[in-house]
Amino acid sequence: MKLLLGLAALTAMGSCLVGCGDKGSQSNGESGGSEKPLTGDAKELKGNVEVAAFKGGYGIDFYEAAAKEFQTKHPGVTMNVWGNPRIWEQLRPRFVKGDVPDLAFPGWLMDHWALAEEGQLMTLDSALDSMAEDGKTRWRDTFDPRILKLGQLNGKQYVLPYYVMAYGWWYDPGVFAKNGWLPPKSYTELLDLCAKISSKGIAPITFQGQYPYYMVNGMLLPWCYSAGGAQAVKDAQNMEVGAWKSPGMLKAASMIAELNDKGFFQKGAVAMNHTDSQQEFLQGRAAMIPCGTWLYSEMLNVMPKGAKMEFFLPPVVADGAGDPTAMMIGIEPWMVPTDAKNPDAGIAFFKFMTSVENAKKFVEQKGTLMSIKDSEPANLPEVLKKPAEAYKASADLYSNEFRAWYPDFEKELESALTALLNKQLSAQQFCDRVELAAEEKVRKNDSVKKHKVS
Amino acid sequence: MRRAERTRFIITFLSPALLLYTVFVIYPLGQSLYISLFNWRGVSKRRSFIWLENFQKVLHDEVFWKSLKNNLWILLIGGFLVMAIGLALAQSLQRRTRGGNFVQNIMLFPQIMSLVVVAVVWQFVLNPSIGLVNSGLALLGLKNLQHAWLGEVTTALPSVIGVYIWCGVGFFALLFSAGLQNIDKELKEASQLDGASGSQQFTRITWPLLWPIRKVATIYTVINGIQVFALVYLMTRGGPDHGTDTLLSYLYFHGFENYQFGYATAIAVLTFLLTTFVSLSILLIYRKSPMESAR
Numbered sequence: 001m002k003l004l005l006g007l008a009a010l011t012a013m014g015s016c017l018v019g020c021g022d023k024g025s026q027s028n029g030e031s032g033g034s035e036k037p038l039t040g041d042a043k044e045l046k047g048n049v050e051v052a053a054f055k056g057g058y059g060i061d062f063y064e065a066a067a068k069e070f071q072t073k074h075p076g077v078t079m080n081v082w083g084n085p086r087i088w089e090q091l092r093p094r095f096v097k098g099d100v101p102d103l104a105f106p107g108w109l110m111d112h113w114a115l116a117e118e119g120q121l122m123t124l125d126s127a128l129d130s131m132a133e134d135g136k137t138r139w140r141d142t143f144d145p146r147i148l149k150l151g152q153l154n155g156k157q158y159v160l161p162y163y164v165m166a167y168g169w170w171y172d173p174g175v176f177a178k179n180g181w182l183p184p185k186s187y188t189e190l191l192d193l194c195a196k197i198s199s200k201g202i203a204p205i206t207f208q209g210q211y212p213y214y215m216v217n218g219m220l221l222p223w224c225y226s227a228g229g230a231q232a233v234k235d236a237q238n239m240e241v242g243a244w245k246s247p248g249m250l251k252a253a254s255m256i257a258e259l260n261d262k263g264f265f266q267k268g269a270v271a272m273n274h275t276d277s278q279q280e281f282l283q284g285r286a287a288m289i290p291c292g293t294w295l296y297s298e299m300l301n302v303m304p305k306g307a308k309m310e311f312f313l314p315p316v317v318a319d320g321a322g323d324p325t326a327m328m329i330g331i332e333p334w335m336v337p338t339d340a341k342n343p344d345a346g347i348a349f350f351k352f353m354t355s356v357e358n359a360k361k362f363v364e365q366k367g368t369l370m371s372i373k374d375s376e377p378a379n380l381p382e383v384l385k386k387p388a389e390a391y392k393a394s395a396d397l398y399s400n401e402f403r404a405w406y407p408d409f410e411k412e413l414e415s416a417l418t419a420l421l422n423k424q425l426s427a428q429q430f431c432d433r434v435e436l437a438a439e440e441k442v443r444k445n446d447s448v449k450k451h452k453v454s
Numbered sequence: 455m456r457r458a459e460r461t462r463f464i465i466t467f468l469s470p471a472l473l474l475y476t477v478f479v480i481y482p483l484g485q486s487l488y489i490s491l492f493n494w495r496g497v498s499k500r501r502s503f504i505w506l507e508n509f510q511k512v513l514h515d516e517v518f519w520k521s522l523k524n525n526l527w528i529l530l531i532g533g534f535l536v537m538a539i540g541l542a543l544a545q546s547l548q549r550r551t552r553g554g555n556f557v558q559n560i561m562l563f564p565q566i567m568s569l570v571v572v573a574v575v576w577q578f579v580l581n582p583s584i585g586l587v588n589s590g591l592a593l594l595g596l597k598n599l600q601h602a603w604l605g606e607v608t609t610a611l612p613s614v615i616g617v618y619i620w621c622g623v624g625f626f627a628l629l630f631s632a633g634l635q636n637i638d639k640e641l642k643e644a645s646q647l648d649g650a651s652g653s654q655q656f657t658r659i660t661w662p663l664l665w666p667i668r669k670v671a672t673i674y675t676v677i678n679g680i681q682v683f684a685l686v687y688l689m690t691r692g693g694p695d696h697g698t699d700t701l702l703s704y705l706y707f708h709g710f711e712n713y714q715f716g717y718a719t720a721i722a723v724l725t726f727l728l729t730t731f732v733s734l735s736i737l738l739i740y741r742k743s744p745m746e747s748a749r
Contacts, residue, residue: 280583
């Protein structure tokens, strides 16, 4: 019966496919996205506006409050903001059916590039060229261009960033100060520090073993960048032949293997989920953990009294080819569906949310970096000071894009990383396996649309 | 006329059930088969008809076979143990003792608990740092036996199978208890008078007479074994390195994370065919009651 129910769930969307007046193309849909542009210049806004937002660590209360303000400002509109932690599951069949919200923030498990490629998203360039909420600046110019470009496909803007997540490592400054330790800047310093931490009976590093992408973003890619330079990571993302077994990637994998062999990772971390390992860190059983800037808000409710956390960039390879200030960031994008009934009001609401004033409020309330320029409030949350410094000082911001482009490849990469951590693969074997996955799951796979990092 | 009336009568009473079955079973099945013939990402109506290419790819997919193998381990080891322990428990509970009553009262707890709760509880129990299992081993001075139970390839699947057994054993004990209570006591008493030993009573009387229950239990075990999803997804997400992936967790990945709906549906169709084939085979094996052949 469970299987029948499973089949029913799979076919529920199929019902839309065959039952809702199927106008679907029988071709393989390789053309680009929708050419339907959104101007964002509508003078008088009216009607119902549905905003569907992912309810993650930052909740949706901010968007709800902003919607109330927006409605007061535009009495003609009726805002309906809703969301939950698995909103993409509800939005997918609605996209197929064409019954979509006016503004969507579908969360990290929605393949927004698939939506763009299949004509489900409006292009937002004309909207970005309109005036911002303040009426003085071009809206495009209010965004950090390094972040804005993460929402582009084939030179067109399909999705927009809001908050920015920065990836790095965390330590407890109280524990470090008590022991006279300093956050390591280089890999050599890291090895020395790990030995000192180990001798105190504390695990030097823990990690989210059941979700290996934390380690991909917190160690593998940053160390590949550090050892092989920006191009090494770019080539890997672009699935260039040999890029996943390049000297930079091999060095990064060897560093992970070395830390593992020396016993510097917390015993058993490979079995831990994100909250388990983050709890281990907060309880002081592990001294450092790789994670994004959402860590604080995610763990706030379970933080033991006296526990603190501070951010630092992953230690770099001394004399490596990569810029030591480079920082990995990520966005969770917002978009306007092509079939939206009130897209002008939808994008106007997003414009309202991205005003410098609202962006500052978001930083204050949620403790995250933003894609909006000058959005750093005077009273920046303590936990955000270091990430903000690193973000400002960074000569290069880069993002893991292949995870969204090629989930099947990412899964194989994560499996191989787990095998490396379980000592079933050497660093070289790890690279060989991932390179093979790049060949079979991406390069040779005709049903996968190929992308390039710009 | 009477024949026509009878037909109308049958149709009237059958049609609601038939209608529901068609809408909720036949139609989704047909549609799954249809979707499995497409390359479809499931985010728009765009898709391309590719005949049986999805099936061809699935059959050449190493992880699919690995997942099937995991299912078979769960089915063979987990299924066998859950039935064996269930039967042993049922047999031992036939004599009413205070301890037996207590066991009978608590053995169904795992069955009535939501699988999400079960998975979370066992994640805590098996937690490598603060879990009961590792702490217990440390207390006993067996630190060398400690493991990252759900993170190591050698221990993850056995751990999941252990939880699977823990969950299912109560139900099977209850099922077999009902079967045992249906066996005529006089038969046992007569065999006792004839000097049959305990094991002879079990193999010559209890086991053959449990045939209808064994049949139901086997089909139930097989279907359950092939359809393991929630436990795996919640405890390990199929990891480490696909070490606990099952057909349905792999299907879920392709349908809902990899956005290859056609491919996922092809896995679903193959799983359905497998379940049907195995269930029919069991029905065939159990088609003749041993009591009938004894007559």
